[in-house]
Amino acid sequence: MVNDAIFHLENVSKSYKMGEVEVKALKEAVFDIKCGELVVVLGPSGSGKSTLLNILGGMDVATSGQMFFQGADISRYNENQLTFFRRKSIGFIFQFYNLMPNLTARENVELAAEISENPLNVESVLENVGLRDRMEHFPSQMSGGEQQRVAIARAVAKNPDVLLCDEPTGALDYTTGKLVLKLLQDINKNTGKTVIIITHNQPIAAMARRVIKMRSGEIVENYINSNPADADLIEW
Numbered sequence: 152m153v154n155d156a157i158f159h160l161e162n163v164s165k166s167y168k169m170g171e172v173e174v175k176a177l178k179e180a181v182f183d184i185k186c187g188e189l190v191v192v193l194g195p196s197g198s199g200k201s202t203l204l205n206i207l208g209g210m211d212v213a214t215s216g217q218m219f220f221q222g223a224d225i226s227r228y229n230e231n232q233l234t235f236f237r238r239k240s241i242g243f244i245f246q247f248y249n250l251m252p253n254l255t256a257r258e259n260v261e262l263a264a265e266i267s268e269n270p271l272n273v274e275s276v277l278e279n280v281g282l283r284d285r286m287e288h289f290p291s292q293m294s295g296g297e298q299q300r301v302a303i304a305r306a307v308a309k310n311p312d313v314l315l316c317d318e319p320t321g322a323l324d325y326t327t328g329k330l331v332l333k334l335l336q337d338i339n340k341n342t343g344k345t346v347i348i349i350t351h352n353q354p355i356a357a358m359a360r361r362v363i364k365m366r367s368g369e370i371v372e373n374y375i376n377s378n379p380a381d382a383d384l385i386e387w
């Protein structure tokens with residue numbers, strides 16, 4: 152269900168100093184993301200997508216501007232508050248899964264659940280991502296798509312309000328990538344969690360309710376798809 156803004160950004164900028172040179176990776180970003188939306192942040196390499204994602208997820212802080220999460224001004228948070236915010240509110244899904252190689256699928260998910268305030272049942276979450284028969288397998292015994300499903304289960308089991316996905320299909324073949332997108336879309340529909348996917352892959356934007364386009368550090372478009380496509384039907 153889509154209702155109030157979960158993220159509200161006001162003139163958020165991020166600069167990096169490279170010796171004498173200043174790189175403006177994000178320039179005066181202004182937008183809202185509503186609670187329960189599926190959002191695709193789209194842009195070419197170097198456009199500032201990861202910079203934006205790092206700020207949204209509390210992994211980095213803006214150089215200037217304000218960012219509100221559920222009404223709270225995150226831009227004023229100290230390190231401890233940011234750590235708590237990341238733990239409680241954000242589930243991260245990365246291109247290369249970032250699973251612990253020496254832990255089974257179940258243990259990888261349990262580890263995340265253990266440090267969470269209000270975790271979901273680990274086995275149910277693994278079942279819901281289609282890994283009932285894979286729980287005792289190690290990452291090296293699973294395909295890329297299965298590993299990404301473990302990573303999704305790990306993010307979901309924390310029971311965060313937001314799933315932040317950084318190129319979640321980047322390391323997967325076409326068919327597996329589509330299955331992962333479908334899973335993210337289903338989680339968004341069935342649980343109402345806000346899902347934010349960053350990608351350079353234009354056709355993926357069709358599955359989003361909100362599309363935020365970036366170029367050279369700027370938000371150049373921000374629009375609503377009134378009729379988002381089923382992830383199954385997207386082609387690239």
Ligand SMILES: Nc1ncnc2c1ncn2[C@@H]1O[C@H](COP(=O)(O)OP(=O)(O)OP(=O)(O)O)[C@@H](O)[C@H]1O
Nearest residue numbers: 167174176194195196197198199200201202203351
């Ligand atoms: N830690 C950093 N130090 C210096 N410059 C950085 C840093 N991180 C990003 N940049 C620069 O900021 C700009 C935006 O980078 P960013 O990684 O956010 O883009 P991106 O759209 O995610 O790219 P890609 O799709 O290739 O990951 C680039 O010019 C990049 O070189």
